[in-house]
Amino acid sequence: MVIEYPEPAAILQALPLPVGVIDRDGRVIRANPLFSSVPDDLLSSPDFAAFLAHVREEGAASATLCTGPDCFEAKGRVVPGPGGHVVVALVPDRDGGQGGCRLAVLVGIIRAATAPTSLQETLAAVVEKTVALLDFDAGAIYFVEKGGASAARRADAGLYRLYFPDAIAVGGDGDDWSSIFSDGRARYGEAYLGVAHAEGELGVYSHAVVPVSLPSGTVIGALAIANSSFHSFSPLEKETLEAIGREVGGIIHKAALADDLAAARTEADLYLDVLTHDINNANSVAMGYLEMLREEVAGEQSVFAGKCLSGIRQSCGIIDRVQVLRACQQEPTLRAVPLDPVIRSVIDGFPGASVTYAGTGAVVRADDLLPRIFENLIGNSLKHGGAAVGIAIDVAAENGGVDVRVSDTGPGIPPGARKKVFERFFRYTRSRPGQGLGLYIVGTLVHRYGGEIRVEDRVEGRPEEGAAFCFTLRSG
Known part of the structure; x- marks a missing residue:
């Protein structure tokens, strides 16, 4: 006995539900008469396009799709073969679409x-x-x-x-x-x-x-x-x-909390701006009078005036670091920055330091805070190694990036402290004054520019002969 099977097109026409075949471009290439009752705005909606994409990704899927008062339970399956066509059946909701709506x-x-x-x-x-x-x-x-x-x-x-x-x-x-x-x-x-x-x-x-x-x-x-x-x-x-x-209650509450947080930040920024501005002005006046006083006095009184000046300069440094940290919290706008003039300008700011630097033609992605990396690293070497410490800055452009190495002949950094030196308020030695923010700022800025930083021995295997800060920057 020979069994005759109906053609696929005949089966499609006989189905009691809206069924269509849709190609990769979203066009209906075959459908039964009931499919024409499906609203056009449903078939052209972003939700229907997302449903088709999900079917193609998973091989089969279902979803509730609505447009106005019309809702359908959509079921889709990918047709095997090179065409990547999707067969979609649209079943009207049993409750007339109300649940779907x-x-x-x-x-x-x-x-x-x-x-x-x-x-x-x-x-x-x-x-x-x-x-x-x-x-x-x-x-x-x-x-x-x-x-x-x-x-x-x-x-x-x-x-x-x-x-x-x-x-x-x-x-x-x-x-x-x-x-x-x-x-x-x-x-x-x-x-x-x-x-x-x-x-x-x-x-x-x-x-x-x-x-x-x-x-x-x-x-x-x-x-x-x-x-x-x-x-x-x-x-x-x-x-x-x-x-x-x-x-929507939770969404509204979250938006209210975000508004309150933004208002609190704005208020805190205002207070901080007023404090830093006024304290800096007061410090400038105090330092001016102390410089004049040191010229008029001698002996122990001159020493006391010098210590006062040192304390006020430390206060100015703290304010400066706070301002840098605030700037680091803002979204960066990076641009192409030639590295050589930045490094040379920073070195000129330490006239008594012994810094070896051969120059570079590298251009990196950074912003106006880039000099702070080199200022803090050179300042860190001088603080721990003394005025006679030797500092070397080496730059090499490799693999689409820029490698920078700042090394010194100071006392080095203990291996156990190297992973923590970039943490906020961490100080690897208590013998020197400081707040533990200098290297934290260095690490923050390197990461801000999309780079990585680490500490190693200046001479491998001999930590007592100095430390080397190695970091990468993205080419500009």
């Missing part, structure tokens, strides 16, 4: 809420997206003010700003608005409201106010929407609105 609304609002960078932008995105996706005419969102006595209207959308009060009392005094905060209960109105409205506007018929809460249940705000035509809220709509309040 609820998910789509939540996903859309969460996406809108996570994109902005400030609390105000987040609040505006939530209320605007909620009004748009649920097809209402107006909306507002409230956020509990510091102190917790009231919630202010922070963003609104649509025509009915007169309906939404500027602020809501958070304390439970019995009215419907305050119960949202005191009891965490949503409020729904489905009758005409006699509120003021502009000529030509219809007023407000239906409205809903739901709490915006954290996962702990703490209410931090309220989301309100309103419509100019009568609307009866279905159980699913109420569930969706209240889910929005729960889901």
Whole structure:
């Protein structure tokens, strides 16, 4: 007996669901008649494109896809062969798309809420997206003010700003608005409201106010929407609105904390700017008078004046390091910097030091903080090795990068301390003054420029003959 199998095209036409074959460019190359009922904007949506990409990556996948009131459970599988085609079946949701639409609304609002960078932008995105996706005419969102006595209207959308009060009392005094905060209960109105409205506007018929809460249940705000035509809220709509309040609460709280942190940083920067400016001015005046005093006195008094000057210069150095550390926290804007003039300028700043340097034509990716690396390394060698210490700077361009070696003939660094010398406040010897920030700044700047740094013996195997700081910089 010979069994005759139907052609694939005939099978496709007979399927009771929308089924199509889609090529790598997203074009429908074969489909059954039911596939033409699928909305065009669903097939051209970013969500559908992402679904196809996921199918091609995994070989098979499923997802809920919605456009307007239409939702489908999409199932896809890659067709074996060189074409890389995908067979897609679109199954309408059993609940008429309502469950899928609820998910789509939540996903859309969460996406809108996570994109902005400030609390105000987040609040505006939530209320605007909620009004748009649920097809209402107006909306507002409230956020509990510091102190917790009231919630202010922070963003609104649509025509009915007169309906939404500027602020809501958070304390439970019995009215419907305050119960949202005191009891965490949503409020729904489905009758005409006699509120003021502009000529030509219809007023407000239906409205809903739901709490915006954290996962702990703490209410931090309220989301309100309103419509100019009568609307009866279905159980699913109420569930969706209240889910929005729960889901966006954490996002809004995080945005509020980020705003508070940014404000605190701005305030701290202001105080620090005032302190560094005024302290530097005071130090400059004090050093000027002390220099004059040293010229007028002699003996022990001159020694005391010199020590005072040394202490004030140390204070200036601390302020300078703080300013460098603050600059290191900012996003770098790197550019091509010739290395040779930087090194020579730093060496000129240590006129009494014995520094050997042959020069280089290397260009590196860096910014205005680059000289601080060499200033701190030379200063570190002089502090620990004394004025007679010999310092050598060697530069070699290799493998698309620039290798730099700053070595000295000082006492060296113990092997056990070499991994820690770039840590903040670490001092590998207590015999010399310092705050343990110089080498920390060096390491921070090298990493800022995309390089690595290490410490080794100047002469391999003989740590007592000096240390060598070796680091890389990216070619410019």
